[in-house]
Amino acid sequence: xxAENALTSAVGTTQPSRVWSHxxxxxxxxxxxxxxxxxxxxxxxxxxxxxLVEVTATGHGRLWSGERFIETAIGDRLAYRDHxxxxxxxxxxxxIRLADPMTGxxxxxxxxxxxxFLRAGVRLVNEGVxxxxxxxxxxxxxxxxxxxxTGVEGLTLHWADNSWxxxxxxxxxxxxxxxxxxxxxxxxxxxxxxxxRYSQGSWSTGRHLPVAALTHRDGGAWLWQIESSAGWRFExxxxxxxxxxxxxxxxxxxxxxxxxxxxxxxFRTVPxxxxxxxxxxxxxxxxxxxxxxxxxxxxxxxxxxxxxxYNDYMNTLMxxxxxERLLPLVEAAASAGAEVFVIDAxxxxxxxxxxxxxxxxxxxxxxxxxxxxxxxxxxxxxxGMTPGLWxxxxxxxxxxxxxxxxxxxxxxxxxxxxxxxxxxxxxDLRHPAARAHLDEVVDRLVGEWGVGYxxxxxxxxxxxxxxxxxxxAGAGLLGxxxxxxxxxxxxxxxxxxxxxxxxxxxxxxxxxxxxxxxQLQSTSDQQDPLRYxxxxxxAGTAAxxxxxxxxxxxxxxxxxxxxxxxxxxxxxxRIHLSxxxxxxxxxxxxxxxxxxxxxxxxxxxxxxxxxxxxxxxxGWDDEWIAQGLRGxxxxxxxxxxxxxxxxxxxxxxxxxxxxxxxVDPVVLYPATADAGVEWDAAEGRLTVSLSRAGTAVLVQxxxx
Numbered sequence: 001x002x003a004e005n006a007l008t009s010a011v012g013t014t015q016p017s018r019v020w021s022h023x024x025x026x027x028x029x030x031x032x033x034x035x036x037x038x039x040x041x042x043x044x045x046x047x048x049x050x051x052l053v054e055v056t057a058t059g060h061g062r063l064w065s066g067e068r069f070i071e072t073a074i075g076d077r078l079a080y081r082d083h084x085x086x087x088x089x090x091x092x093x094x095x096i097r098l099a100d101p102m103t104g105x106x107x108x109x110x111x112x113x114x115x116x117f118l119r120a121g122v123r124l125v126n127e128g129v130x131x132x133x134x135x136x137x138x139x140x141x142x143x144x145x146x147x148x149x150t151g152v153e154g155l156t157l158h159w160a161d162n163s164w165x166x167x168x169x170x171x172x173x174x175x176x177x178x179x180x181x182x183x184x185x186x187x188x189x190x191x192x193x194x195x196x197r198y199s200q201g202s203w204s205t206g207r208h209l210p211v212a213a214l215t216h217r218d219g220g221a222w223l224w225q226i227e228s229s230a231g232w233r234f235e236x237x238x239x240x241x242x243x244x245x246x247x248x249x250x251x252x253x254x255x256x257x258x259x260x261x262x263x264x265x266x267f268r269t270v271p272x273x274x275x276x277x278x279x280x281x282x283x284x285x286x287x288x289x290x291x292x293x294x295x296x297x298x299x300x301x302x303x304x305x306x307x308x309x310y311n312d313y314m315n316t317l318m319x320x321x322x323x324e325r326l327l328p329l330v331e332a333a334a335s336a337g338a339e340v341f342v343i344d345a346x347x348x349x350x351x352x353x354x355x356x357x358x359x360x361x362x363x364x365x366x367x368x369x370x371x372x373x374x375x376x377x378x379x380x381x382x383x384g385m386t387p388g389l390w391x392x393x394x395x396x397x398x399x400x401x402x403x404x405x406x407x408x409x410x411x412x413x414x415x416x417x418x419x420x421x422x423x424x425x426x427x428d429l430r431h432p433a434a435r436a437h438l439d440e441v442v443d444r445l446v447g448e449w450g451v452g453y454x455x456x457x458x459x460x461x462x463x464x465x466x467x468x469x470x471x472x473a474g475a476g477l478l479g480x481x482x483x484x485x486x487x488x489x490x491x492x493x494x495x496x497x498x499x500x501x502x503x504x505x506x507x508x509x510x511x512x513x514x515x516x517x518x519q520l521q522s523t524s525d526q527q528d529p530l531r532y533x534x535x536x537x538x539a540g541t542a543a544x545x546x547x548x549x550x551x552x553x554x555x556x557x558x559x560x561x562x563x564x565x566x567x568x569x570x571x572x573x574r575i576h577l578s579x580x581x582x583x584x585x586x587x588x589x590x591x592x593x594x595x596x597x598x599x600x601x602x603x604x605x606x607x608x609x610x611x612x613x614x615x616x617x618x619g620w621d622d623e624w625i626a627q628g629l630r631g632x633x634x635x636x637x638x639x640x641x642x643x644x645x646x647x648x649x650x651x652x653x654x655x656x657x658x659x660x661x662x663v664d665p666v667v668l669y670p671a672t673a674d675a676g677v678e679w680d681a682a683e684g685r686l687t688v689s690l691s692r693a694g695t696a697v698l699v700q701x702x703x704x
Contacts, residue, residue: 025575032154035079044144051075058133066192104128105400116288126261139272145243160209167507168538170617198233201461203508217374223285228270229513230256230478247272256464287610302519306603314343328640332581334383337596344387357423388453395424410434412466456502528699533640537627540611556583566669567595568696605631616652640696659684
């Protein structure tokens with residue numbers, strides 16, 4: 001890596017000068033004779049690149065109107081001031097300072113470069129004498145992306161749709177299909193459109209993941225991630241015969257976000273990261289992104305220990321726990337090998353009208369626990385497990401007494417009215433009363449009750465946000481989410497061993513603002529074991545394997561194949577075990593126990609392994625699905641064969657990193673599997689045979 005504390009040649013020369021470069025990423029920032037700074041790949045024409053920061057503000061829009069939020073008037077005017085670089089081990093942080101003479105806006109662009117990635121953030125300060133009303137700000141822009149041989153014709157665009165029960169559904173299309181050729185020479189300008197994906201409301205991943213990529217035919221990849229629990233958006237399109245990418249937090253057009261900066265005030269964008277790999281395609285890019293994710297998150301022993309979690313909810317008690325129902329599950333879960341036992345939703349419900357719209361106080365329901373909830377928590381500890389509870393901290397039911405006792409300013413409001421969604425109000429954690437209430441709740445559950453695990457759920461989309469005074473709804477949502485992350489960090493400061501699970505009706509708030517603080521991510525609420533494999537297999541695109549919690553819900557009435565199928569899918573992530581284990585016969589229970597034993601043997605490698613996909617990222621209806629983890633000592637591959645009309649019993653999986661290696665494939669689970677495995681070292685190909693649909697296996701191959 002290389003960066004300069006002074007320009008390689010002074011502004012004012014005839015050719016653009018280099019301000020910053022990162023040879024590993026193949027990127028540099030250039031400044032032209034007017035002081036404009038653009039970021040792109042070496043050798044690309046200046047016209048193909050995009051201003052380092054693009055800003056729209058009321059009265060200062062775009063130079064070319066359309067759906068794009070590049071080519072902005074302020075972005076075009078922002079001029080270089082200076083830059084400085086600080087190195088720390090394998091990373092370096094460069095801040096490039098820009099200024100707009102018309103509005104007085106100053107932009108400090110921070111580029112943090114590591115091994116294979118670039119993380120960016122922008123700080124805007126109003127140094128002028130008049131207020132500036134911001135409407136959109138890029139965190140990172142990049143131009144000049146093209147295939148080395150075929151330009152944009154050789155690019156493929158990848159993005160992920162995300163919805164309740166159907167998370168991490170990756171799509172791909174030729175870039176040219178989404179950015180059609182328009183014959184720029186005939187019109188004298190680029191098109192007005194772009195390919196865009198963005199969040200809507202307070203579920204940051206309720207529609208799409210904030211992750212996408214462009215790949216080359218030669219295996220090169222550009223992969224990006226926006227780290228926001230509030231609004232986010234990315235766009236890509238064509239500029240001067242090459243592709244560009246622009247990454248945003250919330251904006252006015254999509255998220256009702258605008259923010260007025262009075263003289264002296266500042267705004268900071270949400271972070272975003274860009275990964276660049278020269279070969280290996282998406283597998284190599286996601287390996288680098290996985291390392292980045294591990295680097296930015298809060299350190300916690302859970303990431304190394306990976307305890308097995310039993311949760312009473314999925315396909316089991318379904319929000320209806322009682323002492324009588326829980327105690328047999330506690331004993332069975334401990335006997336199977338679980339190390340955490342979570343009492344999920346309903347433990348506070350003593351209301352004849354139901355708990356959904358009365359939550360908020362988070363007191364145990366006496367009718368559910370005649371001897372007190374401590375009887376169950378003590379039983380969990382007695383069986384050697386850590387007790388956990390479900391909590392939905394950001395909401396207060398409309399029938400809860402707290403809806404009247406907390407001040408109106410402690411809740412989300414729009415137009416002066418309190419917002420209500422699906423029978424709930426929403427707390428604004430910037431308000432001291434809201435935060436004090438939740439601090440009291442958690443300190444009681446953890447400090448007094450001895451709870452060591454909290455599943456923090458989030459089951460409503462509250463819309464664009466809250467208007468606190470003159471702020472926009474989108475600005476209120478961003479402010480709340482930043483306060484929410486600060487609150488979570490405060491809990492872990494006070495209770496360092498506490499484990500926080502991030503859940504948003506499954507994976508509807510699955511972003512790395514949340515996951516930089518929380519230890520685990522619930523990947524889905526999917527209850528159909530045959531529908532879960534594409535979610536489980538793709539979860540490594542959204543979270544590190546050791547943070548991606550996958551449900552395994554074996555049942556006493558299931559066949560042996562079905563029991564093994566649901567368990568196998570969780571063995572390369574975090575196990576969220578459920579099911580009526582105490583009703584199982586010995587044969588089925590032994591399948592559960594052996595699965596957890598295998599997991600405990602390999603979990604130390606999971607914590608540092610990299611995901612890959614031997615069949616590519618799965619389609620929702622694929623018969624054969626495969627997910628791999630490349631560890632320091634071994635490679636592991638999970639293979640599912642689902643129900644279909646197909647008759648093929650063999651599946652060939654490409655594992656190029658082991659090509660030439662003499663490895664002996666072993667089926668780790670289930671031991672009773674009617675499966676065949678064959679390794680072709682010359683081709684780097686593993687062939688797995690599964691004679692029956694609805695079966696799955698975990699295979700180990702030595703070597704890394």
